[in-house]
Amino acid sequence: MRIAIDAMGGDFGPRVVIPACIDALTRHPHLSLTLVGQQDEISAYIPSAERQQFADRLTVLHADKVIGNTDKPSHALRQRKQTSMHEALCLVADGHAQACVSAGNTGALMALSRFVLKMLPGIDRPAIITAIPSRKGDSYMLDLGANVDCSAEHLLQFAIMGSVMTQAVAGIAEPKVGLLNVGEEEIKGNEQVKLASRLIKEHGGINYAGFIEGDDICAGKVDVVVCDGFVGNIALKSSEGVARLIGRQLRDGFSGSVFRRLLGWLVKPVLQDIASYIDPARRNGASLLGLQGIVVKSHGGADRQCFGYAIDQAVAEVSMDVPNCINRQLEKSIAIKYRLKRSP
Structure with a gap:
C-alpha cells in the first residue's frame, strides 16, 4: 500500500x-x-x-x-x-x-x-464525511460543507455513499441511515428533504430510519446522518464548539479551592476518558466520497x-x-431503477 x-x-x-x-x-x-x-x-x-x-x-x-x-x-x-x-x-x-x-x-x-x-458514474458531486461521537460509538455524517445547495437526488447519493462507507470502514452490516430534518414527522421539512426521504425509501438498498432531529445526531439513533453541506457544516462546528466548551468548563470547575482541586484529582481518570472521547481531533480525517x-x-x-x-x-x-464498494452499490441502484421502470 x-x-x-x-x-x-x-x-x-x-x-x-x-x-x-x-x-x-x-x-x-x-x-x-x-x-x-x-x-x-x-x-x-x-x-x-x-x-x-x-x-x-x-x-x-x-x-x-x-x-x-x-x-x-x-x-x-x-x-x-x-x-x-x-x-x-x-x-x-x-x-x-x-x-x-x-x-x-x-x-x-x-x-x-x-x-x-x-x-x-452515477455521482454528481463529492461529499465530505467524517466520524462523530455518539452514545453508541461513532456515527458518520455527510455532507459537511462540500455542497451548500443540494437536490433530493444528491441527498440520495449521499445516503448510498455514507451507507457503503460505514459498512466498509466501521464493519456495520446494515447501517441505519437518517435524514436530518426539523422534525421526525413526515409532514415537516422543506420539499427537497421530503422528496429525498421518498427517494431513499424507494431505493430499497438502504436501511432507512427516516427523519432525525439535531439532538439525535449524538444519541446513536442512526449510524449515518445525511444532510446538505450547509446544515452539516454548521451542525459539525456547533458540536465541536460544545465539546470544547465542556472541556473548558470541567477544567475551570475543578480549579480554585483546595477541595475542588482534590476532587478534580480523584476524578481525573474519568474526566480524561470523557475529554478523549468527545475530542474532535481524535476523529481528524474527513473523506471525500x-x-x-x-x-x-x-x-x-x-x-x-x-x-x-x-x-x-x-x-x-x-x-x-471504498470507491469500488460504492461503485458496486451504485450499479445495484441503477439495476433497481431499471426494474422499477419496467415493472407494470
Missing part, C-alpha cells in the same frame, strides 16, 4: 506532516508513503536514522509550488501545475498511490480532486498525532477499497 502525502499543506506543513508520517510507517508495516512538496524543506525534517530505517518505504517527489489556505478553488485549478496538492492527486490518478492525504485548502482540494480523479480514488482531508491545524489519524483513515479506506 502506498499513500501520497501533500507534505506542504496545512498550517504547519512539513514540521507536523513529516513526524506524523514516520509514526504511521511505524504503526503500519505494510505502508509506504510518497511525500510531495519542496524537497529541501521536506528532507530537513526527516531524521537520518528514520531516513535509513524507512529508505524503501519513504520517498520524496519534488513540487515547486504550494496552494495557499486563502487561494480560491478557481485559482488553484489555473495554477495547479507543480503544486504539492495537484501532484499528490496525480499519483493516485496514475496508479502510483492508492490514496492522497492533505491538510491543505479544502475548496482547492475538492476542486482539484474532481478535476484529476473524476467522479464515480464519490471520487474515483481515495482522498482524505486533515484539519489544517492538526498536530502530529491528529494528522496521523488522517493517515490511518486513508489506510482503512484503501484496505476496504
Whole structure:
C-alpha cells in the first residue's frame, strides 16, 4: 500500500506532516508513503536514522509550488501545475498511490480532486464525511460543507455513499441511515428533504430510519446522518464548539479551592476518558466520497498525532477499497431503477 502525502499543506506543513508520517510507517508495516512538496524543506525534517530505517518505504517527489489556505478553488485549478496538492492527486490518478492525504485548502482540494480523479458514474458531486461521537460509538455524517445547495437526488447519493462507507470502514452490516430534518414527522421539512426521504425509501438498498432531529445526531439513533453541506457544516462546528466548551468548563470547575482541586484529582481518570472521547481531533480525517480514488482531508491545524489519524483513515479506506464498494452499490441502484421502470 502506498499513500501520497501533500507534505506542504496545512498550517504547519512539513514540521507536523513529516513526524506524523514516520509514526504511521511505524504503526503500519505494510505502508509506504510518497511525500510531495519542496524537497529541501521536506528532507530537513526527516531524521537520518528514520531516513535509513524507512529508505524503501519513504520517498520524496519534488513540487515547486504550494496552494495557499486563502487561494480560491478557481485559482488553484489555473495554477495547479507543480503544486504539492495537484501532484499528490496525480499519483493516485496514475496508479502510483492508492490514496492522497492533505491538510491543505479544502475548496482547492475538492476542486482539484474532481478535476484529476473524476467522479464515480452515477455521482454528481463529492461529499465530505467524517466520524462523530455518539452514545453508541461513532456515527458518520455527510455532507459537511462540500455542497451548500443540494437536490433530493444528491441527498440520495449521499445516503448510498455514507451507507457503503460505514459498512466498509466501521464493519456495520446494515447501517441505519437518517435524514436530518426539523422534525421526525413526515409532514415537516422543506420539499427537497421530503422528496429525498421518498427517494431513499424507494431505493430499497438502504436501511432507512427516516427523519432525525439535531439532538439525535449524538444519541446513536442512526449510524449515518445525511444532510446538505450547509446544515452539516454548521451542525459539525456547533458540536465541536460544545465539546470544547465542556472541556473548558470541567477544567475551570475543578480549579480554585483546595477541595475542588482534590476532587478534580480523584476524578481525573474519568474526566480524561470523557475529554478523549468527545475530542474532535481524535476523529481528524474527513473523506471525500464519490471520487474515483481515495482522498482524505486533515484539519489544517492538526498536530502530529491528529494528522496521523488522517493517515490511518486513508489506510482503512484503501484496505476496504471504498470507491469500488460504492461503485458496486451504485450499479445495484441503477439495476433497481431499471426494474422499477419496467415493472407494470
